[in-house]
Amino acid sequence: MTRSWQSKLVSARPKAPKGFRSLVTPVHRASTTLFENAAAVRDTWRHADAAYTYGLYGTPTTLELAARIAELEGGDHTFLVPGGQAALALVNLAFARPGDHILIPDAIYGPHRQMGENLLREFGIDVEFYDPLIGEDIAALLRSTTRLIWCESPCSVTMEVQDLPGIARAAAGRGITIAIDNTYAAGVLFDGFAHGANVCVQALTKYIGGHSDLLMGSVTVKDAMRYERIGSVHQLLGMAVSPDDCSLALRGLQTLAVRLERLEKSCLETAKWLATRPEIATVLHPALPGSPGHEIWRRDFKGSASVFSVVFHERFSDEDVLAFVDALQLFETGYSWGGTTSLAVPYLSLTRTAAHNQQKLVRINVGLEATQDLRADLEQALGSMAERALET
Numbered sequence: 001m002t003r004s005w006q007s008k009l010v011s012a013r014p015k016a017p018k019g020f021r022s023l024v025t026p027v028h029r030a031s032t033t034l035f036e037n038a039a040a041v042r043d044t045w046r047h048a049d050a051a052y053t054y055g056l057y058g059t060p061t062t063l064e065l066a067a068r069i070a071e072l073e074g075g076d077h078t079f080l081v082p083g084g085q086a087a088l089a090l091v092n093l094a095f096a097r098p099g100d101h102i103l104i105p106d107a108i109y110g111p112h113r114q115m116g117e118n119l120l121r122e123f124g125i126d127v128e129f130y131d132p133l134i135g136e137d138i139a140a141l142l143r144s145t146t147r148l149i150w151c152e153s154p155c156s157v158t159m160e161v162q163d164l165p166g167i168a169r170a171a172a173g174r175g176i177t178i179a180i181d182n183t184y185a186a187g188v189l190f191d192g193f194a195h196g197a198n199v200c201v202q203a204l205t206k207y208i209g210g211h212s213d214l215l216m217g218s219v220t221v222k223d224a225m226r227y228e229r230i231g232s233v234h235q236l237l238g239m240a241v242s243p244d245d246c247s248l249a250l251r252g253l254q255t256l257a258v259r260l261e262r263l264e265k266s267c268l269e270t271a272k273w274l275a276t277r278p279e280i281a282t283v284l285h286p287a288l289p290g291s292p293g294h295e296i297w298r299r300d301f302k303g304s305a306s307v308f309s310v311v312f313h314e315r316f317s318d319e320d321v322l323a324f325v326d327a328l329q330l331f332e333t334g335y336s337w338g339g340t341t342s343l344a345v346p347y348l349s350l351t352r353t354a355a356h357n358q359q360k361l362v363r364i365n366v367g368l369e370a371t372q373d374l375r376a377d378l379e380q381a382l383g384s385m386a387e388r389a390l391e392t
């Protein structure tokens, strides 16, 4: 059949030579993916039934990233979603139904708390917040309707390390799903499955992306029941990710080990130095003795990451703390963390029910700048804050 030029534009036959190989996973963009023939047409997200049926369920780029996250986390399968918050929503919507009881740590990532307090309660789900340091005593909170227990370790901002094995022991044999938000550990510094989780979630936005230029989340499972449950909800919610973003995340994986090693060292040095300063009442860093759950961190974790918090002495006002953050020159102010740039974000009040409330807190993310420059920046900002406090 002869083709006019308009048809040649649209319906090209491959022209480039075959046999290209490189070290990089190609970016395969697609909505439509093609079937071999009419009889092969089907709509399934299960890649074992048919590898590629629609772009929504994956292209080679997205499935390569998903398989690599699953391998790193020791799971069987990973679902990719448009952000860490979407990953949390997917797990909640997969496991909780009206009348079900779910348990969420009191110091969970803020938007996750809001999802529980607003959306999930509106759906008739009985959301209860628990003390993150509860450990095996969570047994007392379990009901016949409990379906899902969330853990996040360390928790956001106040950095409590949770006894996941203790919680898993208390919940064993009741068909309860234990899900961990493993973002802090980048899926590698803490083995969620080995410590009793059934579902491991990450905001790939943080360390896997690693350069503050993409949003993505992952949900990893290890058993067939949860694969089916999460996979079918993932399909119905239409949670697709961009192959371009996956390509950036695959690049991020190449350097994750060296970034984490360097960030851990620089972060620890910075945190230890801040702990010696008279302006600071408490440093909340899982690897420092006295930080909540430090012993559990030592028992269960392979390392620490780049984020921690400092609580200022109560003699300083909220305005002093804001002035400290504004006086910083290398540290920028903005949400998220795990990238190459150091960040400082004030939390002057936190929504928490339990005892782990803190005020006059600043969360710090250490980036890849020279450690001595970061210290000099913190030192000058503490100095200008102290001067301000004397004047006012």
Ligand SMILES: *Cc1c(COP(=O)(O)O)cnc(C)c1O
Binding pocket: 082, 083, 084, 085, 086, 109, 152, 156, 181, 183, 184, 203, 204, 205, 206, 215, 216, 217, 336
């Ligand atoms: C950042 C973060 C999220 C949300 O990730 P986004 O990609 O920003 O939606 C979820 N959980 C934790 C612990 C986080 O730090």
